[in-house]
Amino acid sequence: MTQATALETDTTLTPARLNHLQALEAESISILREAVAEFARPVMLYSIGKDSSVMLRLAQKAFYPGKIPFPLLHVDTSYKFPEMIAFRDAYTKEIGAELIVHRNEEAIAAGANPYTLGTQNCCGLLKTRSLLDALAEGGFDAAFGGARRDEEKSRAKERVYSFRDQAGQWDPKNQRPELWNLYNSRLRKGESIRVFPLSNWTELDIWLYLYAEKIPIVPLYFAKERPLITRGGQMTLVHNGMKLLPGEEVRTEKVRMRSLGCLPCTGAMRSEADTLPKIIEELLTFRRSERENRAIDHDEEGSMEVKKREGYF
Amino acid sequence: MDTVATTNFEEFLDVHLAQELLRFTTAGSVDDGKSTLIGRLLHDTKSVYEDQLAAVKKSRVNRAANGHVDLSLLTDGLKAEREQGITIDVAYRYFSTSRRKFIIADTPGHEQYTRNMATGASTADVAVVLIDAKAFLREGKLLPQSRRHTYIASLLGIPHVVAAVNKMDLVGYAQESFRAIRKEFVEFASKLGLKSVTVIPVSALEGDNVVTPSRAMSWYDGPTLLEFLETVPLAVANHNDPLRFPVQLVQRPDANFRGFSGQVARGVLRAGDRVLALPSRRESTVKRIVTWDGDLHVAAYPQSVTVELEDEIDLSRGEMLVSAADAEHGLPEITRRLRAMVVWMHEEALVVGRTYIVKHTTRTVRATVKSIRYRVDVGSLDHVQADRLAMNEIAEVELETSLPLFFDAYSESRSTGSLILIDGLTNATIGAGMIVGTVESGAGENEQATLVLVPGRAALAERVRDALEARGHRAVVIDDALISDDAFVAVVRALELAGVAAISSRALFPERLAEVTRSIQGFAAGAIVSGDGVDDEEVVRLAGVRT
Ligand SMILES: Nc1nc2c(ncn2[C@@H]2O[C@H](COP(=O)(O)OP(=O)(O)OP(=O)(O)O)[C@@H](O)[C@H]2O)c(=O)[nH]1
Ligand SMILES: [Mg+2]
Numbered sequence: 001m002t003q004a005t006a007l008e009t010d011t012t013l014t015p016a017r018l019n020h021l022q023a024l025e026a027e028s029i030s031i032l033r034e035a036v037a038e039f040a041r042p043v044m045l046y047s048i049g050k051d052s053s054v055m056l057r058l059a060q061k062a063f064y065p066g067k068i069p070f071p072l073l074h075v076d077t078s079y080k081f082p083e084m085i086a087f088r089d090a091y092t093k094e095i096g097a098e099l100i101v102h103r104n105e106e107a108i109a110a111g112a113n114p115y116t117l118g119t120q121n122c123c124g125l126l127k128t129r130s131l132l133d134a135l136a137e138g139g140f141d142a143a144f145g146g147a148r149r150d151e152e153k154s155r156a157k158e159r160v161y162s163f164r165d166q167a168g169q170w171d172p173k174n175q176r177p178e179l180w181n182l183y184n185s186r187l188r189k190g191e192s193i194r195v196f197p198l199s200n201w202t203e204l205d206i207w208l209y210l211y212a213e214k215i216p217i218v219p220l221y222f223a224k225e226r227p228l229i230t231r232g233g234q235m236t237l238v239h240n241g242m243k244l245l246p247g248e249e250v251r252t253e254k255v256r257m258r259s260l261g262c263l264p265c266t267g268a269m270r271s272e273a274d275t276l277p278k279i280i281e282e283l284l285t286f287r288r289s290e291r292e293n294r295a296i297d298h299d300e301e302g303s304m305e306v307k308k309r310e311g312y313f
Numbered sequence: 314m315d316t317v318a319t320t321n322f323e324e325f326l327d328v329h330l331a332q333e334l335l336r337f338t339t340a341g342s343v344d345d346g347k348s349t350l351i352g353r354l355l356h357d358t359k360s361v362y363e364d365q366l367a368a369v370k371k372s373r374v375n376r377a378a379n380g381h382v383d384l385s386l387l388t389d390g391l392k393a394e395r396e397q398g399i400t401i402d403v404a405y406r407y408f409s410t411s412r413r414k415f416i417i418a419d420t421p422g423h424e425q426y427t428r429n430m431a432t433g434a435s436t437a438d439v440a441v442v443l444i445d446a447k448a449f450l451r452e453g454k455l456l457p458q459s460r461r462h463t464y465i466a467s468l469l470g471i472p473h474v475v476a477a478v479n480k481m482d483l484v485g486y487a488q489e490s491f492r493a494i495r496k497e498f499v500e501f502a503s504k505l506g507l508k509s510v511t512v513i514p515v516s517a518l519e520g521d522n523v524v525t526p527s528r529a530m531s532w533y534d535g536p537t538l539l540e541f542l543e544t545v546p547l548a549v550a551n552h553n554d555p556l557r558f559p560v561q562l563v564q565r566p567d568a569n570f571r572g573f574s575g576q577v578a579r580g581v582l583r584a585g586d587r588v589l590a591l592p593s594r595r596e597s598t599v600k601r602i603v604t605w606d607g608d609l610h611v612a613a614y615p616q617s618v619t620v621e622l623e624d625e626i627d628l629s630r631g632e633m634l635v636s637a638a639d640a641e642h643g644l645p646e647i648t649r650r651l652r653a654m655v656v657w658m659h660e661e662a663l664v665v666g667r668t669y670i671v672k673h674t675t676r677t678v679r680a681t682v683k684s685i686r687y688r689v690d691v692g693s694l695d696h697v698q699a700d701r702l703a704m705n706e707i708a709e710v711e712l713e714t715s716l717p718l719f720f721d722a723y724s725e726s727r728s729t730g731s732l733i734l735i736d737g738l739t740n741a742t743i744g745a746g747m748i749v750g751t752v753e754s755g756a757g758e759n760e761q762a763t764l765v766l767v768p769g770r771a772a773l774a775e776r777v778r779d780a781l782e783a784r785g786h787r788a789v790v791i792d793d794a795l796i797s798d799d800a801f802v803a804v805v806r807a808l809e810l811a812g813v814a815a816i817s818s819r820a821l822f823p824e825r826l827a828e829v830t831r832s833i834q835g836f837a838a839g840a841i842v843s844g845d846g847v848d849d850e851e852v853v854r855l856a857g858v859r860t
Contacts, residue, residue, distance in 0.1 A: 015552060015581055015613030019330040020414060022616075029617035030561070030576040037562045037630055037675070061605035062574075064619070066566030149405040153365075153390030156404040159432075172391050173401055176742045177428040177658050179435035182672050182733045186740035200416060202407045208326065277322040289362040305392055 021209050028197040032062040035195045036069055038185035039142035046072035048084045049260040051146035053215050054206050071098040073134055077126035078108045079262035087218045102134035114264050128312045132168040144195045145313045150202045154305035160199050166190035168311035203290050211276040223256040223271040234267030259290050333547055336416045338434040340462035341443035343422035346479040348400055350517035351419045352384025357524035360408035381518055388419040399423050403433035412543040424458055427705045428658035431465055431745055439473045440466040447483040449494050461691045467505040468654055468747055473545050475511040482516040486529040504694055513538055550614045555643040556580035557729050558634040559674035572603055572619040578728040581613045587637035591719045595626040596637050631676035633719045645719040646751050653746035655710045663702035666785055668812025673732040679715040711752050723747035737811050762856045763809050767844030768820040777816050780853045788814040802829050
C-alpha cells in the first residue's frame, strides 16, 4: 500500500520510518509466512467479515507473486446473511482462492437454531463442532484465524500461535510461553495450532487498513434502509423465509452491521455511515464495544472463554 | 467524494498513522497492583467501553477496597484469574492518546507464572515495575519477585524501567516512605546496569499520578505515569547497522521466479547491493525487492519483503543474507558453540548434557547444554555454581548446536540475538535465551555420534552403548525386530531429537543407508560412525566420546 508511495517519493535510498499500519502489516505477513514454512497443512478460516477481509489481503501480499498457498475454510452455519454468501463466492473467485465450505448438515437437518437450543448450544453445534470436524477432515495442522486481542478479554490472553490439543481444545492456564517473534510450531499427531496474524490489530486499525487498501467488504457494513424487526432486544434484519412471531412487526430503518455473525444473533445498529470515512468517524465516538451486538458473548460472564476452550475460534 | 469531510479525513489519517507506538509491560510481585494499575490507566484515559465497564461492575468478584470498582477485572480475563484473584497469563491491551499508541502487556506476578511475564516483557520498550509500598515497609526490602522481574527486564534489554511505587494510599502518601523505596530500587537497578530508571509514587486504587497528578502527594513534582509513557524517547532502528535478512520462505510460484521471503531483522537492504549468503558464503546481487505493492529500492527493519537475486545460489529457509561489504568486518558470529543467558521456564530442570531444540531467527537446530557457567542468585546477583537449572532460575549456559547459528549478541540486536529452547519430546517451550557470544576455543572435543552402525556385530553394539552411557551420554541399541527397516530412519531421527545416540548391528541396504545419511545430514550434530573394517576399540572411540 503506502510502501509503493514510499518507492515513488523516496529517491534517496534512505528507508522511511514505517507508519503504524505498515508496521502491523509487516508483522502479520511475517507470521503468515512463518506458519506456511513450518506447518504441513495450513488452512485459513474465512468468516467473510472485515477482519477476514484484511487477513486475506495480507495473505495475498505475503505470498506475492505466488498464489495463496492454502485453502480458505468457511464454516457455514446456514444462518449467514445471504449478502455474505454472495460476497464470499464472488470475491474468492475473483482473487482465485481455493474455498472449502463446511456445514454440519446433520445438525442443520435436525433444525438446530438459537431460539430453541440457546445461542451457546447452537454455536456449539453449528460453529465449534463443525469447525473441528472440518479441521479433522482436512487434516489441517494449522488454522489461521482473524481474531484480535482487543476484541474481548479472553482473546486478550491469546498467543499468536495458540496451541490446541487432540480434541481441538484450548487450555488458557497452560499456554506455551511465546517470546519475541520466535513461535513454537512443534506438534504431536492430532494436535494443532491456531495462528492469529491480526493479534495486535485494533478495530480502528482494521477499518483504516480497509480504507487505505481499498479492500472490498460485505455491503452490510454500510448504512442503508433495511427491513427489520426487534427480537430478543436487538434489531434483527428480515430475510426471505423468516417466520415472524406473534406481535413482531417489520419496519424499515437506516442501519448497518458493526460485526458480522449469524443472522439471528447479530444485531444491527442505527447509523448514517455509508462510507468508510463515516464508519471510522462513527467508531471514534462509540462508547460500547463491537461485540455488544453479538448475542453469543454475553450469555454469561466468561462465555467467550468457555467457547474458546471447546475449540471455537 | 471530494467533500470537506474527506479532506479532513485524509488529514486525520495522516496524523493518526504517524503516531508512534510504545509497547510496555507490567512487572512485579503478586498482588502489588499491576492489573489494577492498567485498569486505572485504561479507565482514566477513557479507553474502556461502557459495556465492558458495566460487566466489571456487576461481576461477583470485587477485591478493591473503599467501595471502588475492581479495575483489575478489565485485564484479568480468564475465569480462573477472577476466581483466584491473581493474574495467570499475560493480557494484551491496546489504547491510544493524542500523543501515542500503546500496547500493554499486563503480566502475572506469581512466581509460578514467571514464563508468562517473560512472554509479555520480551517485546517491551518500557517495563513498569510495581512495588507495593506497604509490603516494602513491612519487609524492609524489595520482595524477591520484584527483584527477579527487574532482573529479567534488564536481561531482556528493555530500554526503560519505571518503578511505580503503588498503594501510597496505604502508607499515608508519605514522602519518606517513597524516598526509602526509591533509594533501594535505584541502587538495585544500578547494580543491574539499567540506564534509564524513573520512580513514580502512585495509587492505582485511587488514581493518584496514574493519569491525573496526585493532590495527596503535592510533594511529588515529576511526571504522572501516563506523561512518562507519552514522552519517554523511543529507540529508533539504526540504519547503519549491518544487514541481517534471515530467509523465512523460498517462493517459486513458477519456473521464472525464485524469491527469498523474510523480514529484515537488522539494517537496510537495497536493490543492486552485493549480498552474501550464509552459510554457503556465495555472493550475489539483489536484483529486485518484491512486494505486492510494487518493487522497492530499499527495505529496512522490520519490513517484510521478498528478495530476488541475480544468481542461482544455494539458499533456503533458516539461512541468512548479509551485506557482502561486511565480509571483512560486520558479519554475524557463525558458530556452533555459543553462550547465552537462559531463563528456564519448565518444571523439569535443565540438565548439563541434555539436548534440546533451539529456534533462532528462522533456523531450528538441536543444541546440547555443554555446561552451566554460573547461575545467578537473583537476591544477591551473585554468580553461583550449578549443574542444573530449576524453573525460573537464570544462568549463563554454553550450548553446542547441530548446525552453526548466525547471530549477534542480544545486546546488539534483539532479533538476531534471541533464541528459544524447546523440549524435543513434549514440544513444550522450556527456555528463553539471550545470546552473549561465542565460546572461546572448543578445540579437541569430539562430538557424540548420532548413529553407530556395526553390521553383524551385535556384541559390539552393546559395548558401544555401555561405553557411551558410562560417559554420561544416552544411547540405545535399536536392533529390536519390532522396529522395521521402514521405520529405521524415523526412529533414529526421534532419538536424535531427544539427544540419544542410536546403535545398530543391522545390515542396511545401500538405498536405506543413503536415506539415513541424507536425513541425518539435514539435522544432526554428530555423524554416522560406520564400524565397517574398523576394530572394536576404534569404533568405541569414534562413537564420539570426549577424550
Ligand atoms: N489500597 C490499595 N489497594 C490496591 C492498590 N492497587 C491495587 N490494590 C489492591 O491490591 C490487590 C491486588 O491487585 P491486582 O491489581 O490484582 O494485583 P496484581 O499485581 O495484578 O496481581 P498479580 O497479577 O496476580 O500478580 C487488589 O485487592 C487491589 O484492589 C492501591 O493503590 N491501593
Ligand atoms: Mg494482575
